[in-house]
Amino acid sequence: MNVLSVEHLSHSFGSRRVLDEVSFSVPEGGMCILLGRNGAGKTTLFSLVTGLYHARAGSVLVLGHAMKASPSTALAQMGVVFQQLTLDLDLTAGENLRYHAALHGLSKALSKERSIEELSRLEVADRIDDPVRALSGGQRRRVEIARALMHDPRLLLLDEPTTGLDVPGRRALERHVRELCRERGIAVLWATHFLEELTADDDVVVLHRGTVRWAGRADRLAADLGVASTAEAFALLTGAE
């Protein structure tokens, strides 16, 4: 069953077309990597998938609910980690999580319980009462992921979540998210331009200049293009050096 279906999505800013007929889907428990260079259209795609604004054409379905027709139902199933930090620096980690929980209609008791649970899972529970301003980049990202999971979503969207993190931080974040897919059956859409974040059994969508250049399992990418490595295949698809 597909948790997220993006169908023939097109968008333009004025006369500039930034997405053109983009289609892909993410199944339950699946990890889909949206791979593209900077400016490929990943962030615009995230804005459309999260309903920040509507596409000029095409549709976004979350568990069968169209984002245009039933945005609240679709958004209730979705946890989002945006590329830019969206935590409130003046609030503590716990206060940020409880704010998010309130926006999703969770009761105070449940909100408190979930915030401890999610922060513990991401190994930052000891920082619950610290202002976000005092946390490191990696800890902030983990708090953001914990926050996105507060309302127990079926779909997790992460827009370049490892930006600004060191290598161990990136690895740890990747590990946590993959565990979420396995253990909780959450569907994940992970946008990145780092090839090293792919594993062989991930679903990959290569986006370049607003169009899907290739989609399939990561271990098929190089073979399909007749090159020796994933990096070569990506360079071929996107014209990268």
Added chain:
Amino acid sequence: MKTSHAVRALNGILRREMLRTLRQRGRLLSAMVRPLVWLAIFAAGFRSVLGLSITPPYQTYVLYEVYVVPGLAAMMLLFHAMASSLAIVYDREMGSMRLLLTAPLPRWYLLAARLLASVIVVMPLVYLFLVIARYWDVRPPALGYVAAFPALLLSGLMLGAFGLLVSSVSTQMENFAGVMNFVIFPMFFASTALYPLWRLAEAGPVLATIAAWNPFSSAVELIRFALYLRFDAASAFVVFICLLAFFLAAVVGYDPGRGLWSRRPGS
């Protein structure tokens, strides 16, 4: 939209606004200092050069300080509305506005909740200013403070809705600084906050007409009359209609299908 969900979200937004306000002490302090400087220095200076005839709701000659206090209370609401609007533009650039707008509630409700929360947090400051103003012999009747609450709330919501509208069409904080200059100062000075309408008419009919049509003047008069236990129906009507118009326009501005967000890259 479930009622319990809507109430919890409103509580959450209100709580966040209160925590942010309390932790930004510099902003709190400047919000208090600004009207006090006007009252203590500007009003004292003008007192000697600006004669005031008997102007409703006052039933006798009043000190200039007495005249200017309702306008300064409205100024606090105006500055707060614009600061909140700036915070929205900042939140949008920094991303945290996205969090609010991706909550599973109708967008108009989220914007209304944020607007209401923003106005509620400034109310204690306005009342603190009104109490401090007693030191300058600005002493409306005790019940006037109670009667002023709905007037302050309605005016705060109208100005906040205007700020929300400004934030919906302002894509960058740099642009917003210009908007502040083009909005706050004309709105404040071309109003009845500092001078009565008849005084402005003496200066020029154009300025008087602008001030008469300026919704900020209506907010000021609504507060002024309420403080002295009178109801200015015409001002209340203008403020209410402007609140509706600004809010509806802001909702369109933030609409995912029609708003400016969807037309500009990097939003």
